[in-house]
Amino acid sequence: MASKSSVLESKVYDFIDELADEFDLPVIPLPEVYWVGKNFSYDRIGLFGEDREDCKEKASSGKSMFIVSKNIIVIGEDSPVHICEEATHCVHFSNADLRSRYRRKEGFLALNSIIEMIGFFGSKLQSPSRKNIYRAYPDPLFDRKEYIKFEEKFCFDRENYFIYKNGYDMGEKLYDAYISSEISKEFIRELLLNDFSKKGSVDLMFSYLKLGVLNFENRLPTQTQVSR
Ligand SMILES: [Zn+2]
Known part of the structure; x- marks a missing residue:
């Protein structure tokens, strides 16, 4: 056997x-x-x-x-x-080829959040019913007041929390955006191949995903939506 x-x-x-x-x-x-x-x-x-x-x-x-x-x-x-x-x-x-980069100080939180986002996204492709256990917890960027209270009440590793909270939330949204064709196969492919070797590029990508393309709740209306 x-x-x-x-x-x-x-x-x-x-x-x-x-x-x-x-x-x-x-x-x-x-x-x-x-x-x-x-x-x-x-x-x-x-x-x-x-x-x-x-x-x-x-x-x-x-x-x-x-x-x-x-x-x-x-x-x-x-x-x-x-x-x-x-x-x-x-x-x-x-x-x-992130092996030499993922533990570096520069862009640490952003890169590791993106790594967990992609990991969660991949698992959702196979198991669409997977629940994001971080969804109910406060977002350190969007729910600042609740997050501070949460931090006072529980003892946890802040960096780890930031990475998994953002990674899994973004991974869930990336999956939703992908299956509804809002995000293309090519975009995912580029994410999987991006080595973020240019200075600052990982922070920029994190912000673009978190605050822009995957920011379903707080996304500003686009120009066309405003003019209609
Ligand atoms: Zn993981």
């Missing part, structure tokens, strides 16, 4: 193929995929230091993770949502 890891691996590879077909993406180096089950060993996959601690923490709460430095996906829950979000991260990192 095939091991659980190899079954998950083929599910990841299938989804990587689907994304490549959908957005006409180049072939990427395929990741190794592991199931955090009985026989899982951090030593065997050669995971040490910060990555190991990070992965242990996530795995202990049933989360999944794409380990960028190793091109490894660790799955904590056998579900299409987990499999497809991590597979999308892998496709995104390989195509846009």
